[in-house]
Amino acid sequence: MNTAVPGFLASGISAGIKSAGAPDLGLIFSQAPAAAAAVFTTNKIKAAPVRESQARLHQSAGLVQALIVNSGNANACTGVEGVRHVQSVCRSLSKTLKVPEQHILMSSTGIIGVPLPLEKVTGSIPALVGALSPDGLDDFSRAIMTTDTFPKRIMRRVCLADTEVSLCGIAKGAGMIMPRMATMLSFILTDLATSPEFLRSAFREAVDISFNAITIDGDTSTNDTALILANGAAGNPPLTGDAGGGDAFKDALCGLLKDLSRLILKDAEGATKLITIRLVNAGTSEAAKDIAFQVANSPLVKTAFFGEDLNWGRIMAAIGKTEHEIDSDVIDIFINSIMIVQHGCATGLASRAAALLKEREFTVTIDLHHGCASAEVGTTDLSIDYVKINSAYPT
Amino acid sequence: MNTAVPGFLASGISAGIKSAGAPDLGLIFSQAPAAAAAVFTTNKIKAAPVRESQARLHQSAGLVQALIVNSGNANACTGVEGVRHVQSVCRSLSKTLKVPEQHILMSSTGIIGVPLPLEKVTGSIPALVGALSPDGLDDFSRAIMTTDTFPKRIMRRVCLADTEVSLCGIAKGAGMIMPRMATMLSFILTDLATSPEFLRSAFREAVDISFNAITIDGDTSTNDTALILANGAAGNPPLTGDAGGGDAFKDALCGLLKDLSRLILKDAEGATKLITIRLVNAGTSEAAKDIAFQVANSPLVKTAFFGEDLNWGRIMAAIGKTEHEIDSDVIDIFINSIMIVQHGCATGLASRAAALLKEREFTVTIDLHHGCASAEVGTTDLSIDYVKINSAYPT
Numbered sequence: 133m134n135t136a137v138p139g140f141l142a143s144g145i146s147a148g149i150k151s152a153g154a155p156d157l158g159l160i161f162s163q164a165p166a167a168a169a170a171v172f173t174t175n176k177i178k179a180a181p182v183r184e185s186q187a188r189l190h191q192s193a194g195l196v197q198a199l200i201v202n203s204g205n206a207n208a209c210t211g212v213e214g215v216r217h218v219q220s221v222c223r224s225l226s227k228t229l230k231v232p233e234q235h236i237l238m239s240s241t242g243i244i245g246v247p248l249p250l251e252k253v254t255g256s257i258p259a260l261v262g263a264l265s266p267d268g269l270d271d272f273s274r275a276i277m278t279t280d281t282f283p284k285r286i287m288r289r290v291c292l293a294d295t296e297v298s299l300c301g302i303a304k305g306a307g308m309i310m311p312r313m314a315t316m317l318s319f320i321l322t323d324l325a326t327s328p329e330f331l332r333s334a335f336r337e338a339v340d341i342s343f344n345a346i347t348i349d350g351d352t353s354t355n356d357t358a359l360i361l362a363n364g365a366a367g368n369p370p371l372t373g374d375a376g377g378g379d380a381f382k383d384a385l386c387g388l389l390k391d392l393s394r395l396i397l398k399d400a401e402g403a404t405k406l407i408t409i410r411l412v413n414a415g416t417s418e419a420a421k422d423i424a425f426q427v428a429n430s431p432l433v434k435t436a437f438f439g440e441d442l443n444w445g446r447i448m449a450a451i452g453k454t455e456h457e458i459d460s461d462v463i464d465i466f467i468n469s470i471m472i473v474q475h476g477c478a479t480g481l482a483s484r485a486a487a488l489l490k491e492r493e494f495t496v497t498i499d500l501h502h503g504c505a506s507a508e509v510g511t512t513d514l515s516i517d518y519v520k521i522n523s524a525y526p527t
Numbered sequence: 528m529n530t531a532v533p534g535f536l537a538s539g540i541s542a543g544i545k546s547a548g549a550p551d552l553g554l555i556f557s558q559a560p561a562a563a564a565a566v567f568t569t570n571k572i573k574a575a576p577v578r579e580s581q582a583r584l585h586q587s588a589g590l591v592q593a594l595i596v597n598s599g600n601a602n603a604c605t606g607v608e609g610v611r612h613v614q615s616v617c618r619s620l621s622k623t624l625k626v627p628e629q630h631i632l633m634s635s636t637g638i639i640g641v642p643l644p645l646e647k648v649t650g651s652i653p654a655l656v657g658a659l660s661p662d663g664l665d666d667f668s669r670a671i672m673t674t675d676t677f678p679k680r681i682m683r684r685v686c687l688a689d690t691e692v693s694l695c696g697i698a699k700g701a702g703m704i705m706p707r708m709a710t711m712l713s714f715i716l717t718d719l720a721t722s723p724e725f726l727r728s729a730f731r732e733a734v735d736i737s738f739n740a741i742t743i744d745g746d747t748s749t750n751d752t753a754l755i756l757a758n759g760a761a762g763n764p765p766l767t768g769d770a771g772g773g774d775a776f777k778d779a780l781c782g783l784l785k786d787l788s789r790l791i792l793k794d795a796e797g798a799t800k801l802i803t804i805r806l807v808n809a810g811t812s813e814a815a816k817d818i819a820f821q822v823a824n825s826p827l828v829k830t831a832f833f834g835e836d837l838n839w840g841r842i843m844a845a846i847g848k849t850e851h852e853i854d855s856d857v858i859d860i861f862i863n864s865i866m867i868v869q870h871g872c873a874t875g876l877a878s879r880a881a882a883l884l885k886e887r888e889f890t891v892t893i894d895l896h897h898g899c900a901s902a903e904v905g906t907t908d909l910s911i912d913y914v915k916i917n918s919a920y921p922t
């Protein structure tokens with residue numbers, strides 16, 4: 133698969149942050165300064181690279197030319213020293229790449245609370261820059277993996293009036309996933325020419341219905357970052373709104389982020405199922421989303437799915453936990469198209485629907501009959517392997 | 528242990544609701560009508576016996592003379608028929624016991640969504656009543672178990688001025704535990720003479736700092752009920768406030784409910800650890816409780832404790848998920864008395880503290896340095912056995 137995006141180079145190498153020579157340092161370089169938009173974790177405890185990236189995006193008017201990412205160390209809960217480490221890495225990279233320091237961002241993922249091994253990172257910068265290539269995104273996406281079992285990369289091309297534009301999305305994440313306004317690490321590269329305002333609004337819209345609509349364990353990371361870089365190499369008349377192909381670009385971006393979100397769920401720690409929770413006819417959008425997440429995060433619902441057991445009472449109990457107004461006596465529940473609960477009671481079709489739980493993917497539709505708002509959340513089961521992975525993950 | 532409370536009789540038998548002849552039907556009978564106070568689940572989806580008990584307590588001015596409880600079937604999500612079944616059981620019991628029907632309550636626990644096997648219950652009433660005895664509370668507490676591995680029963684005696692009063696508490700629950708204003712099934716019997724108002728306020732106060740401060744999996748049941756019956760057999764001048772021993776009674780009641788809560792945690796499905804999360808110096812009581820519950824319910828924190836792994840970054844991430852205002856750079860964290868995080872960063876004492884995680888019980892203290900409110904929540908680890916138990920529990 134050709135994942136090159138015109139005007140972008142990338143690389144990924146081992147800097148010795150992880151043991152055993154696994155790749156752990158990646159770089160993306162845009163030959164021209166790129167318009168950037170980002171959403172970061174809403175966790176109140178933000179990693180040093182998140183704090184520093186937020187400040188830089190604000191100061192640089194949204195222009196970014198290079199992004200360095202390490203895995204194996206989150207550089208979170210590392211105090212003032214952690215922020216100084218980010219600044220040192222960016223300064224060192226600025227000298228080697230000959231680009232202004234304020235146009236460089238850093239992201240990190242891995243263990244929390246351990247100081248970043250600064251010399252390993254800065255010492256690897258010459259090799260990292262030397263390895264830059266238009267085909268380097270594969271190496272980059274491997275260098276940002278932690279408990280991921282496969283690299284997550286998706287390519288799209290979209291036609292705007294006369295110009296073909298490329299979009300490449302890269303993500304990592306397999307645990308500590310319930311993004312809430314932002315998400316794990318995800319980087320989208322495009323050669324689109326666009327105003328920063330249009331890019332920001334299109335990106336936020338797409339993130340809301342993709343990364344912000346999945347959960348693996350209800351835990352929100354300190355390092356979540358989703359960043360899009362648009363370098364204009366496609367040469368289209370710069371987009372400023374839906375005209376001139378803006379709507380087509382937004383559609384492609386939404387589709388790309390949704391597919392990336394699914395890849396994250398497919399690689400969820402220990403998961404054996406990919407489940408879509410559809411909440412329909414809720415009183416408000418907030419109620420729809422809250423209740424869908426309650427069901428998606430219930431350990432009892434998730435363990436039942438792991439056991440391929442149609443224990444729908446647990447779904448009802450998870451719905452009922454809500455503080456929103458609902459009427460328990462009118463709720464219907466479907467597994468795919470089979471109605472297992474009608475007016476809050478069993479339909480007798482549970483045994484027929486149970487066969488569907490043996491599939492790798494299925495949809496649970498909950499009809500509250502209480503309004504006309506809806507929401508959709510992607511989730512996974514809770515397996516023995518999730519506990520094994522997370523009780524053994526080294527501090 | 529003598530668990531008899533003057534004026535109360537109890538029994539527990541097998542009615543064939545569970546398979547294999549396990550005890551599944553219990554009865555408590557007060558020789559005089561008892562003042563009653565109860566708190567029920569805040570889950571919006573309430574089981575038929577909860578709905579019916581709420582209505583009866585309202586109609587009967589808080590007087591109760593008999594309580595029948597079955598395990599093996601929750602009688603939840605069973606529609607209008609479920610409520611009719613509760614009424615039939617109470618009517619049948621009323622005839623046998625010769626007490627007014629409105630002075631009888633029913634509770635149920637077990638699988639959701641399956642009709643109560645009415646004939647099995649009503650057919651067993653003569654045997655159940657025949658088995659009533661002052662020493663029957665042991666049989667009763669066994670008859671209300673589901674995934675519990677041991678019966679939970681605690682006895683207290685408290686002196687009010689001239690009178691010794693007995694208090695016996697019984698509970699069941701090992702999963703779907705995060706009570707939120709009420710809890711699993713719990714019944715407290717006392718021979719105290721009291722005004723219903725004093726009983727209600729003392730009970731609510733005690734429930735808030737006991738059952739409402741524990742969580743196993745963050746899931747709230749449809750059947751949670753905590754009920755106290757005071758039959759006045761002790762003959763003390765009826766309590767109406769803190770005077771005349773009211774404060775001593777409240778202390779004893781709080782202690783009893785806290786100990787019952789600990790028994791529930793000790794029997795938590797698959798748990799190997801009992802962990803107290805102490806949140807101190809929060810901005811508000813609500814923030815203290817919310818953040819303590821966030822840490823207590825985080826799957827990543829709980830699996831780390833199962834692995835006896837001092838992954839404190841997960842504790843920080845769980846704290847930061849909050850929507851309350853906090854300052855991440857001033858947070859301190861202790862395991863028992865060892866400070867592992869100071870001003871949001873590692874102290875270097877984690878390896879010393881790690882030894883404490885091998886104990887069956889320990890305390891995590893989180894100091895937010897943001898105000899003067901505090902909260903304490905009891906929780907457990909998340910083990911492989913929790914997943915095994917809950918993926919295999921039959922629907």
